[in-house]
Amino acid sequence: MSDSLSKALSAVTEALSNPPSPVNINLGTAFQLLGAMDKLRVMLEPPNLAVLNLSLAPYALSATRVAQGMGVFNAFVRANGTKDLTLEELDAKTKGDRQLLFRIMRHLCACDIFTLVEGTKYRPSQLALQLADGSPVGDCVKHFYLNMRVTSFLNEYLEERNYANPVDATDTPFQYAHRTKENPFEWLARHPADQAAFNSVMTMNRKLIETEWYETFPVEEKLQVSADRTVLVDIGGGIGHDLSLLKQHFPQLPGKLVVQDLPGVIKDIREPLPDGVEAVVYNMFDPQPLKGAKAYYLRTVLHDWPDKQAIEVLRRIREAMVEDSILLVNELNMAGSNPSRIQTAIDQDMMEAFSSLERTEEEWRALLNKGGFDVVKVWKPAVKGMVELALYEAVPKP
Numbered sequence: 001m002s003d004s005l006s007k008a009l010s011a012v013t014e015a016l017s018n019p020p021s022p023v024n025i026n027l028g029t030a031f032q033l034l035g036a037m038d039k040l041r042v043m044l045e046p047p048n049l050a051v052l053n054l055s056l057a058p059y060a061l062s063a064t065r066v067a068q069g070m071g072v073f074n075a076f077v078r079a080n081g082t083k084d085l086t087l088e089e090l091d092a093k094t095k096g097d098r099q100l101l102f103r104i105m106r107h108l109c110a111c112d113i114f115t116l117v118e119g120t121k122y123r124p125s126q127l128a129l130q131l132a133d134g135s136p137v138g139d140c141v142k143h144f145y146l147n148m149r150v151t152s153f154l155n156e157y158l159e160e161r162n163y164a165n166p167v168d169a170t171d172t173p174f175q176y177a178h179r180t181k182e183n184p185f186e187w188l189a190r191h192p193a194d195q196a197a198f199n200s201v202m203t204m205n206r207k208l209i210e211t212e213w214y215e216t217f218p219v220e221e222k223l224q225v226s227a228d229r230t231v232l233v234d235i236g237g238g239i240g241h242d243l244s245l246l247k248q249h250f251p252q253l254p255g256k257l258v259v260q261d262l263p264g265v266i267k268d269i270r271e272p273l274p275d276g277v278e279a280v281v282y283n284m285f286d287p288q289p290l291k292g293a294k295a296y297y298l299r300t301v302l303h304d305w306p307d308k309q310a311i312e313v314l315r316r317i318r319e320a321m322v323e324d325s326i327l328l329v330n331e332l333n334m335a336g337s338n339p340s341r342i343q344t345a346i347d348q349d350m351m352e353a354f355s356s357l358e359r360t361e362e363e364w365r366a367l368l369n370k371g372g373f374d375v376v377k378v379w380k381p382a383v384k385g386m387v388e389l390a391l392y393e394a395v396p397k398p
């Protein structure tokens with residue numbers, strides 16, 4: 001073995017035998033290390049193993065989804081997560097055949113989601129304990145399992161269209177796979193469990209971000225208004241998670257905060273929003289009822305739409321603005337060169353769901369310009385997480 005590889009092996013062995021406590025793990029270092037491990041894997045894996053690893057991910061995801069359906073993770077959480085369960089004990093607490101349970105658990109052990117201890121008992125990993133119903137991590141599996149239905153039709157969709165780049169929001173891989181004319185938001189509105197999982201996943205992606213927009217953007221200086229004015233409207237703001245965080249961070253910020261979203265999403269707001277935050281049903285393609293707010297804010301909303309629809313949304317905002325109103329667009333800046341795998345996967349997700357895309361800074365500037373705005377400044381976080389968003393501050397063109 002070459003010297004550098006044996007050194008890497010010793011360092012990894014040492015880290016594994018002497019692991020840091022989870023609370024002491026620095027996310028930035030962890031992400032860097034994970035990136036390096038991915039590169040190392042590519043360097044070391046022979047192609048026949050590499051192709052298997054590439055191809056195996058859907059099986060782990062579907063086995064995890066089946067285990068959720070059978071109630072496996074709920075059973076471990078109800079056992080307080082401290083108890084290892086035998087197949088018989090688990091079978092008594094879950095739905096379905098014992099033989100199926102055995103096979104699913106065998107695969108999940110091979111995926112390190114459980115460990116088989118003393119030859120007969122399943123011990124849940126930290127991840128397994130977060131996969132029960134009602135947790136954002138569990139909802140993430142439900143959401144991406146559902147997305148696989150579209151992913152599995154992508155090639156057929158593209159082949160029928162001679163591999164043209166999808167740009168039409170009314171003819172998407174999602175619509176092809178689901179045999180529907182509805183867009184994902186219309187479809188989710190008719191599937192409340194999937195809608196709830198989607199809303200929950202939207203709150204979860206905060207965990208991949210090191211710095212929130214309001215830690216970079218000078219909120220108190222830029223968003224000063226009288227107490228009776230709306231200070232910020234979060235359009236497509238989901239279940240109000242962004243505004244709740246903003247309010248926690250700036251409890252004294254004067255003015256009203258309003259989250260707007262589609263009815264199925266607003267209906268799913270279960271916990272009361274903080275004082276001063278209101279939730280309102282609104283379709284962003286309709287005229288904006290809240291005129292003259294200081295700021296109109298969109299976070300990972302425009303990336304769901306090709307330019308044609310995104311420009312419509314921007315037009316509705318411009319119509320509602322007064323002289324000192326500003327637009328704040330918080331979106332992933334797709335790296336111009338060597339974007340990370342998570343960025344390119346999100347871009348493909350946008351293609352599959354909406355015939356949309358993740359945009360580079362140049363593309364965001366061009367879109368805002370076409371939508372009638374001048375970009376005043378792009379606020380970028382000093383510390384980069386795994387997925388980093390940039391905040392575009394813009395004003396209507398004169």
Ligand SMILES: Nc1ncnc2c1ncn2[C@@H]1O[C@H](CSCC[C@H]([NH3+])C(=O)O)[C@@H](O)[C@H]1O
Pocket residue numbers: 185202203235236237238239242260261262265282283284285298299300301304
């Ligand atoms: N026509 C529409 N009008 C208002 N909201 C919409 C519309 N179409 C999609 N959305 C919402 O846009 C959001 C996109 S996901 C982003 C949610 C949130 N801003 C966050 O960053 O976490 C979802 O909550 C959708 O329900």
